[in-house]
Amino acid sequence: MESIKLDYSKVLSFVGEKEISAQQEKAIKALKSLKNGTCKGSDFLGWLDLPVQITENELERISSCADRLREQTDVVVIIGIGGSYLGAKAVIEAMSGSFDVYSGTRVVFAGNNVSEDYLYELQAFLKDKKFGICVISKSGTTTEPAVAFRLLKDQLIEQEGVAVSRERIVAITDEKKGALRAMADKEGYETFVIPDNVGGRYSVLTPVGLLPVALAGLDIRSLVKGAVDMWSCMKESDAKLAVTYASVRNALYEKGYVIEITVNFNPKLHYVAEWWKQLYGESEGKESKGIFPASVDFTTDLHSMGQYIQEGRRNLFETVLSIEKTKYRVQVPCDAHDLDKLNYLAGKRVDEVNKMAELGTQLAHVEGGVPNMRVIIPELTEYYLGQLFYFYEMACAISGGILGVNAFDQPGVEAYKNNMFMLLGKPGYEKRS
Ligand code: PA5
Secondary structure, three states: OOOOEEEOHHHOOOOOHHHHHHHHHHHHHHHHHHHOOOOOOHHHOOOOOHHHHOOHHHHHHHHHHHHHHHHHOOEEEEEOOHHHOHHHHHHHHHHOOOOOOOOOOEEEEEOOOOOHHHHHHHHHHHOOOOEEEEEEEOOOOOHHHHHHHHHHHHHHHHHHOHHHHHHHEEEEEOOOOOHHHHHHHHHOOEEEEOOOOOOHHHOOOOHHHHHHHHHOOOOHHHHHHHHHHHHHHHHHOOOHHHHHHHHHHHHHHHOOOOEEEEEEOOHHHHHHHHHHHHHHHHHHOEOOEOOEEEEEEOOHHHHOOHHHHHHOOOOEEEEEEEEEEOOOOOEOOOOOOOOOOOHHHOOOEHHHHHHHHHHHHHHHHHHOOOOEEEEEEEEOOHHHHHHHHHHHHHHHHHHHHHHOOOOOOOHHHHHHHHHHHHHHOOOOOOOOO
């Protein structure tokens, strides 16, 4: 199997190899401290060897649970927020057909917002459907998923009765702590554990990501195999790919390029970028430091954000997720009248048009002062997504080490929660201002 690659040749007119090497030294130190467990946040390094620790028994249990729920239901609602849904959403969006008619079980998401209209519409959609729930929360106490779970659990009980609802609910949470664990134990739901030493945004290769992906009928073994192969590649090469990406982005950051835009030319990658934004935003954005992670879908956003990227403030750099081979072939047809003047494209594949858009954009943006890297992905498959996840996790941890922050906590997320609890009158939060 091939491996994903990194091409940073188009940043070299903005930062020199010397500047990159200086960051590389820091990256190698950061890598060492990850490996020997002396980095900041070392309680949360469970993701490091996770790919090779997943056993066939665990995969089998996840697959069986998914098969059972798929047989019992038409729809499964995945409830979770942040790291408890983005990895699964990324894989499912990337690997499902854009216009799937869902003859099998359909997977939908909830608990990643507190929109009343969203929940109303979801409840209306689930009315009279055979549905199941996969509720995911490491802490077991996060408000958004808890509210969605309370509503949907009640609906399920009303539609199917208590006994069936218990069979149709699966909880993924901490082994011992939290409200969700207590509920699951009391009701007898099937449960899967999120290991203590794996933070939410690094948890895609635990049941958090794997069960929803299996529920969507996708290949979890290939996903894991991709991660295992990237893990081996990192081991054999001193994490060269991750060290290089982390070093290049930090060399750019030191020169004032403080925003990284992850770009795709395939809308199926939209949620891969969302997953990446959470990983990098929550890991690096602290102590008044960190590259701001943003994303765009091209060519769509070339007709909106493209103007800013080409000519706006010069503090951005781009990393393009570039897929080499499409799954299908579509050619532009020839037209006898050529009134739309498109015959110059006749016989060419749509992917060639897309690839030239990608190259043309890269050249234009570099010319306009935007450094550009490419993460080259041979094909959009579960296998390469597994590689990509592990690569990005490793590079993120190294990059956090270069910045000198704890890449595994998220203290800033508490501020809004505390205010919200105070405003809503949660017991214990009354006196906060
Ligand atoms: O990365 C993280 O730890 C967070 O973003 C969490 O994933 C998110 O806040 C959801 O938390 P929980 O799974 O505890 O509900």
